[in-house]
Amino acid sequence: MGKMYAAILDEPMSIGIKQIDIPVPKDHEALIKVYCIGVCGSDVHYYEHGRIGRYIVREPIVLGHEVSGEVVAVGKHVKNILVGDRVAVEPGATCGCCEYCKTGRYNLCEEVVFLATPPVNGAWAEYITVSSDLLFKLPQGMSFETGAMLEPLSVGFHAMQRGGAKPFDRLLVTGLGPIGLLAGQAAKLFGISEIYGTDVVPYRRKLALEMGFTAALDPSSENVAQRLNELTDGGGITLVVETSGNARAMADTIKLVRRGGRIVFVGLPAMDAVPMDMGAFIDAEIDAFGIFRYANTYPAAIHALQRSTVDIEKIITHRYALADIREAVETARTQKDTSIKVMIYPSLSL
Ligand SMILES: [Zn+2]
Numbered sequence: 001m002g003k004m005y006a007a008i009l010d011e012p013m014s015i016g017i018k019q020i021d022i023p024v025p026k027d028h029e030a031l032i033k034v035y036c037i038g039v040c041g042s043d044v045h046y047y048e049h050g051r052i053g054r055y056i057v058r059e060p061i062v063l064g065h066e067v068s069g070e071v072v073a074v075g076k077h078v079k080n081i082l083v084g085d086r087v088a089v090e091p092g093a094t095c096g097c098c099e100y101c102k103t104g105r106y107n108l109c110e111e112v113v114f115l116a117t118p119p120v121n122g123a124w125a126e127y128i129t130v131s132s133d134l135l136f137k138l139p140q141g142m143s144f145e146t147g148a149m150l151e152p153l154s155v156g157f158h159a160m161q162r163g164g165a166k167p168f169d170r171l172l173v174t175g176l177g178p179i180g181l182l183a184g185q186a187a188k189l190f191g192i193s194e195i196y197g198t199d200v201v202p203y204r205r206k207l208a209l210e211m212g213f214t215a216a217l218d219p220s221s222e223n224v225a226q227r228l229n230e231l232t233d234g235g236g237i238t239l240v241v242e243t244s245g246n247a248r249a250m251a252d253t254i255k256l257v258r259r260g261g262r263i264v265f266v267g268l269p270a271m272d273a274v275p276m277d278m279g280a281f282i283d284a285e286i287d288a289f290g291i292f293r294y295a296n297t298y299p300a301a302i303h304a305l306q307r308s309t310v311d312i313e314k315i316i317t318h319r320y321a322l323a324d325i326r327e328a329v330e331t332a333r334t335q336k337d338t339s340i341k342v343m344i345y346p347s348l349s350l
Pocket residue numbers: 040041042065066151152
């Protein structure tokens with residue numbers, strides 16, 4: 001058995017590179033040589049606080065779940081991919097037997113095993129083993145970076161699916177971090193062309209405009225409701241995707257969507273109870289949706305991306321070798337305004 005390098009989080013704020021065994025694929029698994037992995041907000045949260053809600057880091061863990069790479073070995077029952085294939089990895093393995101799994105809403109499966117969610121190890125390593133049904137072949141010309149970012153893109157894609165996105169929707173995305181920016185790109189894949197965004201951070205608004213948002217507004221200095229009314233010629237916003245998790249922004253969505261509109265809530269608030277004007281919500285007959293990860297997005301997103309001009313790589317602001325994991329995570333932790341997506345490359349020599 002060979003050895004490989006992996007980034008191990010021992011306890012909050014303590015991460016380092018160690019040598020561990022290269023995992024051996026089981027019959028239904030493939031061994032993936034990891035090309036690149038994104039740093040997600042959840043990874044940074046585990047690094048900083050050692051827990052997210054009921055998921056607690058109790059023993060050393062490898063983080064990272066936004067991953068792509070090359071298949072270097074397959075178990076004997078693997079039929080859907082071959083050694084040499086470039087693949088994206090869907091990070092959640094589900095039971096396949098429960099009602100949620102059987103009805104296509106497998107993201108709600110109670111038995112889900114998700115990469116980099118304690119106690120399951122993630123992919124900040126040179127190699128990982130993955131069940132072959134979670135591997136999706138990248139078409140020629142699609143980069144490993146795009147492959148890795150199919151994971152956060154999937155959240156936006158799922159928001160579009162849940163919110164019933166239509167090409168003629170007038171969309172507002174609140175919060176222009178990686179999920180918000182990618183929700184805007186997912187919207188384009190659904191044929192939406194009128195895409196507004198709000199964020200208090202100037203850099204994020206600038207990036208949104210570079211990524212094809214129609215307008216990006218500053219809720220700290222502009223009257224967003226009035227501006228959106230002007231920008232849509234009085235038509236109003238038909239679909240809101242809330243990604244900030246900011247309690248005020250969540251409550252404001254009811255004021256920013258037009259009567260009969262839809263709101264998709266993606267961002268998790270820091271507190272459990274967020275005050276909402278339910279009278280206005282009922283009076284305007286608003287539809288609201290919650291989003292937990294995603295389901296059935298990888299094949300559809302790959303297909304749509306391959307045939308579009310949408311470029312999701314634009315959200316990558318920093319790139320690091322695996323050896324520089326500490327710097328990478330600290331960049332994501334301390335420079336939240338300007339580090340949109342930090343990408344790690346175990347494929348670069350250590
Ligand atoms: Zn993520």
